[in-house]
Amino acid sequence: QVQLVESGGGVVQPGRSLRLSCAASGFTFSSYAMHWVRQAPGKGLEWVAVIWSDGNNKFYTDSVKGRLTISRDNSKNTLYLQMNTLRAEDTSVYYCARGVEVVRATAGWYFDLWGRGTLVTVSS
Amino acid sequence: NFMLTQPHSVSESPGKTVTISCTRSSGSIASNYVQWYHQRPGSAPTTVLYEDNQRPSGVPDRFSGSIDSSSNSASLTISGLKTEDEGDYYCQSSDTTNSGVFGGGTKLTVL
Numbered sequence: 001q002v003q004l005v006e007s008g009g010g011v012v013q014p015g016r017s018l019r020l021s022c023a024a025s026g027f028t029f030s031s032y033a034m035h036w037v038r039q040a041p042g043k044g045l046e047w048v049a050v051i052w053s054d055g056n057n058k059f060y061t062d063s064v065k066g067r068l069t070i071s072r073d074n075s076k077n078t079l080y081l082q083m084n085t086l087r088a089e090d091t092s093v094y095y096c097a098r099g100v101e102v103v104r105a106t107a108g109w110y111f112d113l114w115g116r117g118t119l120v121t122v123s124s
Numbered sequence: 125n126f127m128l129t130q131p132h133s134v135s136e137s138p139g140k141t142v143t144i145s146c147t148r149s150s151g152s153i154a155s156n157y158v159q160w161y162h163q164r165p166g167s168a169p170t171t172v173l174y175e176d177n178q179r180p181s182g183v184p185d186r187f188s189g190s191i192d193s194s195s196n197s198a199s200l201t202i203s204g205l206k207t208e209d210e211g212d213y214y215c216q217s218s219d220t221t222n223s224g225v226f227g228g229g230t231k232l233t234v235l
Binding site for chain 2: 033035037044045046047050059061095100101102103104105106107108109110111112114115116117
Protein backbone atom coordinates (compact mmCIF):
# COMPACT_ATOMS: atom_id res chain seq x y z
CA GLN A 1 0.00 0.00 0.00
CA VAL A 2 1.39 3.35 -1.02
CA GLN A 3 1.39 5.55 2.05
CA LEU A 4 3.16 8.02 4.29
CA VAL A 5 2.77 7.86 8.05
CA GLU A 6 3.99 10.68 10.28
CA SER A 7 4.85 10.34 13.95
CA GLY A 8 6.63 12.20 16.72
CA GLY A 9 4.26 15.08 17.37
CA GLY A 10 3.24 16.20 20.81
CA VAL A 11 3.22 19.05 23.29
CA VAL A 12 6.56 20.77 23.82
CA GLN A 13 7.63 23.91 25.68
CA PRO A 14 8.93 26.95 23.81
CA GLY A 15 12.65 26.72 23.15
CA ARG A 16 12.70 22.92 23.29
CA SER A 17 13.22 20.39 20.50
CA LEU A 18 11.24 17.67 18.77
CA ARG A 19 11.92 15.27 15.91
CA LEU A 20 9.22 14.21 13.49
CA SER A 21 9.39 11.10 11.35
CA CYS A 22 7.57 10.08 8.20
CA ALA A 23 7.63 6.40 7.24
CA ALA A 24 7.11 5.68 3.55
CA SER A 25 5.90 2.40 2.09
CA GLY A 26 4.64 0.97 -1.17
CA PHE A 27 6.92 2.98 -3.46
CA THR A 28 10.60 3.57 -4.17
CA PHE A 29 11.26 6.21 -1.53
CA SER A 30 14.77 6.95 -2.75
CA SER A 31 13.44 8.10 -6.13
CA TYR A 32 11.41 11.02 -4.82
CA ALA A 33 11.98 14.43 -3.33
CA MET A 34 10.10 14.80 -0.07
CA HIS A 35 8.52 17.81 1.60
CA TRP A 36 7.13 18.94 4.91
CA VAL A 37 3.99 21.09 4.81
CA ARG A 38 2.32 22.46 7.92
CA GLN A 39 -1.06 23.82 8.87
CA ALA A 40 -1.65 25.95 11.94
CA PRO A 41 -4.99 25.44 13.71
CA GLY A 42 -7.77 26.92 11.58
CA LYS A 43 -5.29 28.21 9.01
CA GLY A 44 -4.13 27.29 5.53
CA LEU A 45 -1.32 25.13 4.23
CA GLU A 46 2.25 26.39 4.47
CA TRP A 47 5.18 24.78 2.67
CA VAL A 48 8.08 24.22 5.09
CA ALA A 49 10.97 22.35 3.50
CA VAL A 50 12.12 20.06 0.70
CA ILE A 51 14.89 17.49 0.44
CA TRP A 52 16.01 16.02 -2.85
CA SER A 53 15.83 12.29 -3.45
CA ASP A 54 19.54 11.80 -2.73
CA GLY A 55 19.47 14.10 0.29
CA ASN A 56 22.05 16.46 -1.18
CA ASN A 57 19.81 19.51 -1.58
CA LYS A 58 17.59 21.00 1.09
CA PHE A 59 15.58 24.20 1.11
CA TYR A 60 13.42 25.88 3.73
CA THR A 61 10.84 28.59 4.11
CA ASP A 62 12.40 31.68 5.67
CA SER A 63 10.60 31.46 9.01
CA VAL A 64 12.19 28.11 9.89
CA LYS A 65 15.73 28.55 8.55
CA GLY A 66 18.33 27.76 11.18
CA ARG A 67 15.80 26.06 13.49
CA LEU A 68 14.24 23.21 11.50
CA THR A 69 16.30 20.64 9.62
CA ILE A 70 14.97 18.19 7.06
CA SER A 71 16.78 14.90 6.50
CA ARG A 72 16.13 11.42 5.21
CA ASP A 73 17.38 7.86 5.51
CA ASN A 74 16.73 6.08 2.25
CA SER A 75 17.82 2.75 3.74
CA LYS A 76 14.95 3.07 6.23
CA ASN A 77 12.45 4.74 3.85
CA THR A 78 12.05 7.51 6.40
CA LEU A 79 11.92 11.29 6.28
CA TYR A 80 12.71 13.44 9.32
CA LEU A 81 12.18 16.96 10.56
CA GLN A 82 14.40 18.02 13.45
CA MET A 83 12.74 20.97 15.14
CA ASN A 84 14.88 23.07 17.49
CA THR A 85 14.21 26.29 19.40
CA LEU A 86 10.50 25.83 18.92
CA ARG A 87 8.16 28.80 19.06
CA ALA A 88 4.44 29.11 19.68
CA GLU A 89 3.96 29.95 16.01
CA ASP A 90 5.33 26.54 15.05
CA THR A 91 2.17 24.98 16.47
CA SER A 92 0.68 23.10 13.52
CA VAL A 93 -0.23 19.79 12.00
CA TYR A 94 2.86 18.72 10.08
CA TYR A 95 2.32 16.72 6.90
CA CYS A 96 4.95 14.94 4.88
CA ALA A 97 4.29 14.94 1.16
CA ARG A 98 5.87 13.29 -1.84
CA GLY A 99 7.05 15.74 -4.45
CA VAL A 100 6.90 15.34 -8.21
CA GLU A 101 8.82 17.90 -10.22
CA VAL A 102 6.72 19.74 -12.81
CA VAL A 103 8.32 21.94 -15.42
CA ARG A 104 6.92 24.58 -17.72
CA ALA A 105 8.84 27.82 -18.11
CA THR A 106 10.20 27.15 -14.63
CA ALA A 107 10.43 24.08 -12.45
CA GLY A 108 8.27 23.48 -9.42
CA TRP A 109 6.49 20.86 -7.37
CA TYR A 110 3.31 18.88 -7.31
CA PHE A 111 2.49 17.02 -4.09
CA ASP A 112 0.95 13.75 -5.18
CA LEU A 113 0.92 11.80 -1.91
CA TRP A 114 0.27 13.08 1.60
CA GLY A 115 0.45 11.59 5.05
CA ARG A 116 -2.27 12.10 7.63
CA GLY A 117 -0.18 14.52 9.63
CA THR A 118 1.11 14.81 13.18
CA LEU A 119 0.21 17.63 15.56
CA VAL A 120 2.92 19.71 17.21
CA THR A 121 1.81 22.02 19.98
CA VAL A 122 4.32 24.49 21.40
CA SER A 123 3.07 25.77 24.72
CA SER A 124 4.30 26.39 28.23
CA ASN B 125 8.56 34.99 -3.98
CA PHE B 126 4.93 35.42 -5.03
CA MET B 127 1.54 34.98 -3.38
CA LEU B 128 -1.58 33.15 -4.51
CA THR B 129 -4.88 34.81 -3.53
CA GLN B 130 -8.14 32.90 -3.31
CA PRO B 131 -11.62 33.97 -2.21
CA HIS B 132 -12.21 33.13 1.42
CA SER B 133 -15.43 31.24 0.75
CA VAL B 134 -17.93 30.28 -1.93
CA SER B 135 -21.28 28.56 -1.74
CA GLU B 136 -23.63 27.02 -4.23
CA SER B 137 -26.51 24.57 -4.41
CA PRO B 138 -26.24 20.87 -5.21
CA GLY B 139 -26.18 20.19 -8.93
CA LYS B 140 -24.93 23.68 -9.78
CA THR B 141 -21.50 24.81 -10.96
CA VAL B 142 -18.96 26.78 -8.95
CA THR B 143 -15.63 28.33 -9.91
CA ILE B 144 -12.81 29.14 -7.49
CA SER B 145 -10.14 31.58 -8.58
CA CYS B 146 -6.47 31.76 -7.67
CA THR B 147 -4.62 34.96 -8.57
CA ARG B 148 -0.84 35.16 -8.70
CA SER B 149 0.62 38.37 -7.25
CA SER B 150 3.80 38.64 -9.34
CA GLY B 151 5.32 36.75 -12.20
CA SER B 152 3.26 34.98 -14.82
CA ILE B 153 0.64 32.40 -13.85
CA ALA B 154 1.79 30.53 -16.93
CA SER B 155 5.39 30.26 -15.77
CA ASN B 156 4.65 27.13 -13.79
CA TYR B 157 1.84 24.67 -13.36
CA VAL B 158 -0.97 25.15 -10.84
CA GLN B 159 -2.30 22.35 -8.68
CA TRP B 160 -5.50 22.15 -6.65
CA TYR B 161 -6.00 20.23 -3.39
CA HIS B 162 -9.17 19.41 -1.48
CA GLN B 163 -9.19 19.09 2.29
CA ARG B 164 -12.06 17.94 4.46
CA PRO B 165 -12.06 18.88 8.17
CA GLY B 166 -9.64 16.73 10.12
CA SER B 167 -8.20 15.09 7.01
CA ALA B 168 -5.10 15.45 4.89
CA PRO B 169 -5.27 17.26 1.55
CA THR B 170 -5.89 15.25 -1.60
CA THR B 171 -5.15 16.31 -5.16
CA VAL B 172 -8.04 17.14 -7.44
CA LEU B 173 -6.03 18.71 -10.28
CA TYR B 174 -2.36 18.88 -11.21
CA GLU B 175 -0.54 20.60 -14.06
CA ASP B 176 -3.40 23.12 -14.39
CA ASN B 177 -6.08 20.69 -15.58
CA GLN B 178 -5.00 17.07 -15.17
CA ARG B 179 -7.10 14.85 -12.94
CA PRO B 180 -5.51 12.10 -10.87
CA SER B 181 -7.05 8.68 -11.16
CA GLY B 182 -10.35 8.59 -9.29
CA VAL B 183 -11.18 12.28 -9.58
CA PRO B 184 -14.38 12.71 -11.62
CA ASP B 185 -14.53 14.85 -14.74
CA ARG B 186 -16.82 17.24 -12.87
CA PHE B 187 -13.54 18.86 -11.81
CA SER B 188 -11.75 21.00 -14.38
CA GLY B 189 -9.09 23.67 -14.37
CA SER B 190 -7.75 26.48 -16.47
CA ILE B 191 -5.40 29.42 -16.40
CA ASP B 192 -5.98 32.94 -17.72
CA SER B 193 -2.92 35.02 -18.47
CA SER B 194 -4.93 38.22 -18.84
CA SER B 195 -6.00 38.08 -15.19
CA ASN B 196 -2.90 36.18 -14.12
CA SER B 197 -5.07 33.61 -12.44
CA ALA B 198 -6.02 29.98 -12.38
CA SER B 199 -9.49 28.57 -11.86
CA LEU B 200 -10.99 25.38 -10.51
CA THR B 201 -14.49 24.62 -11.76
CA ILE B 202 -16.71 21.99 -10.17
CA SER B 203 -19.89 21.10 -12.00
CA GLY B 204 -22.80 19.01 -10.78
CA LEU B 205 -21.99 19.91 -7.19
CA LYS B 206 -22.42 17.25 -4.52
CA THR B 207 -22.41 17.61 -0.76
CA GLU B 208 -19.24 15.48 -0.68
CA ASP B 209 -17.45 18.31 -2.55
CA GLU B 210 -17.64 20.50 0.55
CA GLY B 211 -14.41 21.46 2.26
CA ASP B 212 -11.40 23.65 1.69
CA TYR B 213 -9.69 23.99 -1.67
CA TYR B 214 -6.11 25.18 -2.03
CA CYS B 215 -4.26 26.19 -5.16
CA GLN B 216 -0.49 25.66 -5.27
CA SER B 217 2.34 26.58 -7.58
CA SER B 218 6.08 27.24 -7.54
CA ASP B 219 8.60 29.30 -9.39
CA THR B 220 11.62 27.27 -8.38
CA THR B 221 12.28 23.85 -6.96
CA ASN B 222 13.49 25.61 -3.83
CA SER B 223 10.00 26.29 -2.54
CA GLY B 224 6.29 25.75 -2.81
CA VAL B 225 3.51 28.32 -2.56
CA PHE B 226 -0.07 27.67 -1.47
CA GLY B 227 -3.05 29.93 -1.77
CA GLY B 228 -4.88 30.83 1.42
CA GLY B 229 -7.67 28.36 0.74
CA THR B 230 -11.33 28.65 -0.18
CA LYS B 231 -14.11 27.12 1.89
CA LEU B 232 -16.74 25.57 -0.35
CA THR B 233 -20.22 25.13 1.07
CA VAL B 234 -22.79 23.11 -0.85
CA LEU B 235 -26.16 24.08 0.53
